[in-house]
Structures are given as structure tokens and as C-alpha cells.
Amino acid sequence: MARPRTPLLSRERIITAALRLVDAEGLDALSTRRLATELSVSGPSLYNHFGTKDELLDAVVDSVMGEVDLSMFTPGAPWPEALRAWARSYRAALAAHPNVVPVLAQGPGRRPNALRLADAVFGCLVESGWPRGQATRIGALMRYFVTGSALASFAAGFPEDAGLYDAADYPHLGEAHRLAEHRGAIDEGAFETGLEALLDGLALRFERTAEGARRAGGDR
Amino acid sequence: MARPRTPLLSRERIITAALRLVDAEGLDALSTRRLATELSVSGPSLYNHFGTKDELLDAVVDSVMGEVDLSMFTPGAPWPEALRAWARSYRAALAAHPNVVPVLAQGPGRRPNALRLADAVFGCLVESGWPRGQATRIGALMRYFVTGSALASFAAGFPEDAGLYDAADYPHLGEAHRLAEHRGAIDEGAFETGLEALLDGLALRFERTAEGARRAGGDR
DNA sequence: GTCTATACGCGGATAGAC
DNA sequence: GTCTATCCGCGTATAGAC
Incomplete structure (x- = not known):
């Protein structure tokens, strides 16, 4: 042919x-x-x-990024709720394709969907009153947490071989070989716990920043 | 020869x-x-x-894990301080060898130094009074954050090409091409901000857990 | 502009000589 | 424990058929 x-x-x-x-x-x-x-x-x-093959891989990765919902970033949306909904959607998209995460975690590159995502998060934070420097850091740290959580299943990382966890070497890991049983629940629980802790901690900081800004008349 | x-x-x-x-x-x-x-x-x-080459790579990765300081996990050490010091040491070790992070993030596998690390973190949390299930989740979520932050420089992920950030496509990313200038400071700032937020959020939860345990007479 | 056939150099890995 | 020779699969460049 x-x-x-x-x-x-x-x-x-x-x-x-x-x-x-x-x-x-x-x-x-x-x-x-x-x-x-x-x-x-x-x-x-x-x-x-x-x-090239890399160009193909880039397109594959960006097709995954295209599955991330960004509709919560409407003007006026409160940033903690928007960030929470986005992080969940982001994680769900990556968790569905864990093998591409190492590529995608390298940064947005020139992939349009990845840049759109970064733009939406940054825009929401700035419009909510976060100083631009802080907004950059928060965008980065949320990306750290979500990509880290999607990179690999925590529970699956421990071999199921019970003989490995000798109490002499690892005194606290005796039950680790059973982690894989509840793999999905552990990963999701860790993600949700971390997400809520992160948002609580950031909210504390936001109050301080807003107060400082009010007192000093603007931050940058 | x-x-x-x-x-x-x-x-x-x-x-x-x-x-x-x-x-x-x-x-x-x-x-x-x-x-x-x-x-x-x-x-x-x-x-x-x-x-095999994989066996060699495993040894390389574990040699990096061996550089992580675990000396802060002494019995009786308060968990927030221990976790903070460990996270910094962990990140420093990975940040010195970012190219191996994608391998190491897949989980501890059978690598002795990686298992020792997981054992130390889990042990400290349990001895501090965290229920075992929560301790597992916190170990996982800390790993998510630290490996995510070490996987790649956030700032370097955005191309320096100013022409890329067309205001029509990405209304908030106008200055993104200048991120690389302060790359190290941005990454470190994002890590520190996230770490403190995470620890604050977890401390809030710990108070609630301890209170609940006191009232109900033990959790698990 | 879309496909097939062929070819080059480099990758991981094995077999056997010394 | 190291060498040389060798195998097969990889990314991809090139040439040619339609």
C-alpha cells in the first residue's frame, strides 16, 4: 500500500x-x-x-491536562473553595494517568492546557487579594502537592512481602506489607488530609497578610 | 587485558x-x-x-536517600519540629539530585535507606500520639509534598520566551518569562510556605484528635 | 501529503575466551 | 573480573511509491 x-x-x-x-x-x-x-x-x-517522539509525548501530556476542570475559577469565587475544587479535579485527572505524571511534573513547557491552568490559578489568587509574590508561591506549592500525590500510589510503593519488614531493621513497619490492601483509600485519605491542612494553613496566612496590608496600606 | x-x-x-x-x-x-x-x-x-541496569539505578537512588538526616527522630521529640527538620533535610537531599527524583518518588521499594526513612517518620508520629491510620496518611502526604517540590523547579518550568505569554491566551501570565531569574528563591519560598501551612493545618487537627481521644477514651 | 522499505547508530544484555 | 563479539529493539533519517 x-x-x-x-x-x-x-x-x-x-x-x-x-x-x-x-x-x-x-x-x-x-x-x-x-x-x-x-x-x-x-x-x-x-x-x-x-x-519527533518528544513532540508526540508533549501532545499526549497536554491531552491529559485538558481533562482538568477549571470552571471553578470564575471572578469573585472565594479562593479556598476554588483551590479545593481545582486540586481535586487536577488530582483526579492525573491519577487516571499516573504514568504520564513524571513528564507533566517537569513544568508547563509550551503546552497550552498547562499554561491555561497556571494562568487560571494565579489569576484567581491575585484577584482574591493575595500579593503577586505569594500567589506565585501558592501556585507552586499546590502543584508540588498534587503532582506528588499523583506520581505514584503511596501504599503500592511498599512491597507486599511480609518477610521484608524485619522488626530489627524497621521497628515500626511491621504491618507495612498490608498497605496495598487499602491502597486507594490510603492515597485518597492522605490527599484529602493534606489538602485540608494546606488550605487551613494558607487561610491563617491570608488573615495575617490582609491585616498587614490593611495596616501598612498595600503589599507587593 | x-x-x-x-x-x-x-x-x-x-x-x-x-x-x-x-x-x-x-x-x-x-x-x-x-x-x-x-x-x-x-x-x-x-x-x-x-x-541489570535497574539494579544499578536502585543502588544510585538509595545512595541519595542515605544522605537524608534522620537524627531528629529521637524518642520524645515533638512531632512538628521533627517533621519540619526532616522535610528540609529530605528536600535538600533530593534537590541536590533532581534527576533521580522521578525514580525515587515511585516508593521505597526494597531500598533499605528508603524503608528506614519511612520507619522513622511513622514511628515518631505514632509515639507522639497520632492514631496509626492518621500517621500513615501524614507520612504519605509529607512525601507527596517533598517529592513534588523536588521533582522539578517550578520557575524553570516556564519558558523564558516572552512572546509565548500572549495576553489574549493567558491574561495573568504576563511576567512569567521572568520567573527563571529568581528560580531558586521562588522554589525555596514555595516549599517553606507550603511546609509551614501544612504543619499549621496538621497541628489544628492534632488538637482535635487529642481532644476527641481524651473524651472518647482512645482512638485507633 | 501519506504511506512503505530500508538503513544507521546506540541502547541493554548475553556468551565465551583469558 | 574483564575483555571481545554478538543479538535484538530502539529513535529516526532518507528514498521512493502513489
């Missing part, structure tokens, strides 16, 4: 197949040949649609 | 060279051939000391 009447491939189809492959078998399984086979096409055909 | 009188290689020497290579040029630069060249040795010689 040479040039078919209707194209076999499209960016959409390639991205979808690539994401499915990465979700199912990890980042390493995404090879151009493997992906091409999955699409019933021969290796280098992909290069008609993407310049 | 065949078998030398005194071995040219040792696990120590290999690990040190591998870590230097990963730090300087990233995870992708760590190939068995490249590493062998760096050690003035021929490719497959490394397989006399490590079964």
Missing part, C-alpha cells in the same frame, strides 16, 4: 492510542514501532504527524 | 560515577556503555557488579 484514499492516521488517533499504551504498560512501552503496530501502520508513518 | 590483579571496579565506584553522570546530564545519559567509558572500562564489565 502507498497513499490511501482516506488517511489512516491523524494526530487525534495517534494521541489516543499512545495514551492508552502508556496507561496500560508505562512510559517505556511507548516506542514508535510499538505504537505504529498498535495502529496497524508501519513505523516511520508517525513522523508525518509529529516531528 | 583480561582479569586484572586488583579489581578495576567496585559497586561504590560505579554508583558514584553513575550519580555524577545522572546529576550532570540527566537520567537518559546513564547508559551502560557511557558509564563504562567514564570508568575506563568496557561495556559489559558492569554486569559483574549489578545484575
